[in-house]
Amino acid sequence: MTSPFPPEIRARYRDEGHWGDVTLPAMFAATCARVPERLGLVDAPNRPQVAGGTVRRMTYAAMREAVDRYAALLQAQGLGPGSLIATQLPNIAETVLLYLAIGQIGAVLSPISIAYRSAELRDLSKVAGFDAYISLASLKGQPFYAERLDALPGGVLRLGIGDGLPDSVTPLDIDAPGIPAPTPAELDADALYAVFWTSGTEGVPKAVPKTHNNMMASSLGAWKKLNLPDGANILAPFPFVNAAAVSGLMMCWMRTAGALFLHHPFDVAVFLEQLKTEDVTYTMVAPTVLVYLRGLASDPDLHPALNRLIAIGTGSAPPDPEVFVFFQERFGIPVVNFFGSNEGAQMCSSVDRLPDPRQRATFFPRDGDENWKPDLRTANGGSFTLVDPATGAPVTEPGALGEMYHRGPALLPGYYSRAGLDRSKFTTDGFFPSGDLFQISDCGTLIRFHARSRELIVRGGMKISPVELDNVLSALPGVREVATAAYADSQMGEKVCLFAAMNPGESLTLPDVTAFCDRIGLAKFKWPERLEIVEALPRTPLAKLDRKALARWLAEHGEAHA
Incomplete structure (x- = not known):
């Protein structure tokens, strides 16, 4: 598949050092070769109750073999470069293995929330035109695939995992005998890796395409700000269905080459069990879970787990500043606040830029504002301008409020459909209006999320x-x-x-x-x-x-x- 970005954009971000020639499958293969016997992937302990099957604890060598087998099975179905493969799976080992296998054969991943039912799946199919769909037989003991069969157009390959799949669904069984080695595919870091979906709060979700290089830029920003060491283990309770979770958790794990402990749907008892029993270095949780953890901090059984954490990430909603203070003063854990979007915005309030935990909960560095210090960049290498929604004029003064227009190496090339890319929202100079209102702080060096403009x-x-x-x-x-x-x-x-x-x-x-x-x-x-x-x-x-x-x-x- 050719790149969705024009040559001048590719050249620009390569010259700036944000893009390169490494694909996600190449990064994974290099890690497997470097640390083959290191623990790499672990299912949640309640995996049998959620998705059936047994709990997997896989080394990188075992993962490498499993990914190759999935790649060969997908190729046997006629899938390859440019094929758009939808997945609707919780965070289980097969999900990560399939994401890697889909990239390895040059196909394009399109993850869909397990909360979506036949109505949403039908809408998404009309927009994207999937070539194949992969899901599981049952979820929490209830049939899952069967309800969604009629929502898929006739030409979509129906593939699945688990026992009890409908007769019309082809099982992907990597334990079956006689699976050959996959055929190597020619991969391009500028080609599409995935098509994600917006939340759909304003209508049918929009399809957000991302290249390998888009994802590399996003994950590099989060990884650098977190300062995670080699071998750091990550507990991932956010579903791997959007760009933020895939780049900020799954791809951070690929860069640290530690163990990825899977979790989803969220269950606080299971989450606490994983924290207490596994060697977790970093996790990312919603602000409400941070409040809950603070309430449990007097439990001495939880203290060793909290003392093992290097950092906690949060996002998706405004956090309580006093929670940031509590974890930093009581356990020495910096809570890192992220703001991002599927389309490509990413800001990070890290300790190196905002040592005051109360400020870190509320503000983000103004780094990246082209009307302030044009040489600085956001966490993922991007830049932005703040624009008065009424006049369209740049907003630059302390205390002023403006809509964020952003661009950079993580920004989508345009909204996706099989008819082509829609760039109608972009400005002539390549900025994307986010719809997010930010206010410049009184000191002029920080910005604070104010509201969605609508x-x-x-x-x-x-x-x-x-x-x-x-x-x-x-x-x-x-x-x-x-x-x-x-x-x-x-x-x-x-x-x-x-x-x-x-x-x-x-x-x-x-x-x-x-x-x-x-x-x-x-x-x-x-x-x-x-x-x-x-x-x-x-x-x-x-x-x-x-x-x-x-x-x-x-x-x-x-x-x-x-």
Whole structure:
């Protein structure tokens, strides 16, 4: 498959040292040759209950053999360079092995969330035109593949793993006898490695293509900022379905050449068991899990696990700054805050740039702003400008707010479909408007995520950032997680509703919330005027807060149900 990037872009990022000629399969093969007997891949202990089969603990040599067998089985089905192969799998050993095998034969991976059912799969198939689809027979003891069969177009090869697959599905069994060696494929680091999918909160998910070099740039940025040593072991509780998880966890593991401990769907008891019993060096968790771990820190059985950690990564939602302080002061663990998108944005608040843990939870370095210090770059080698959404003028002054337009070696070449690449959102000079609003700090050297441009709450003409409110209100006593959203009001246009999930045995009332806002000196127009107590906040298939689901719920429920 030819590169989706023009020659001048390829030359530019090669000259800058961001792109090269190493593909993901080449990186994996080199690691297998260097440390063949080192432990490389470990299933979660509940794997039999989640996906069937037995728990695998594989060395790099065993992985190398398994990947070759999967590659040969895929080639036997007529798949090869340019074939688009969809996968819908939890984080089990076969998932990682298949991702590597698909790349090895020159095909293109397209991972799909296991939360998607036949309706979403049908929509994605129309956009991408898959050549093959791989999933598993059952998930948590319930048939999984059978429900999705009719959503796939007739020409799609149906491949699967596990016992009990439908008759029309060809099993991929690497333990079968007589599997030949795979045929070597000519690989190009500028060719597509994967097609990821956006969350779909604004309609049908968009297809985000990424080359090997795109992924290398993303993973190199995270790996450098984390400063993980050779042989570092990684516990991966985020599903490998988006660019952030694949580059920030799976590919960081490929660079450290340690063990990758798999986990998914998220189960806090299993996660804690893995932390306590395995030699984990680094993990990345949602902010709510950080809060949960803080609450368990008095458990002496957990202390050895926490003391083994070099760092903890977090992202996907605004974190509580006091949690960052706690882990750094109590256990010497720096919590590293990431902000990214499938399309290619990546910022990282690391200890070397932001030693103050409270700042690290809220701000990101302004590195990469071409209107500030044009020689600096973001974590993945990119750059950006902040643009006034109303005027289109550059935003440069401390305290000012603008939409981030970014470009760089991790940026997608355009949205994907079999009809071609859609670059209609790009500016003439190659910037991609992210829809994310950032505010420059008062000191001028940092930026802070403010809100998605379409999620701002406008109360009587006053614009309110829901992310800012989430950060402030996460300190309410007794809450596990919170989020704010707008609801319609005939006089003010919109008002603020607070959704709160409580810790066991805790309660919260609207007067409690307003008293808290008054006590901390929050401007009154930002105070929530409605409270909804919920079991948990809605999440997208990529584990991000689904604020639009909250807004839809509010639109459907006129009266409060606190």
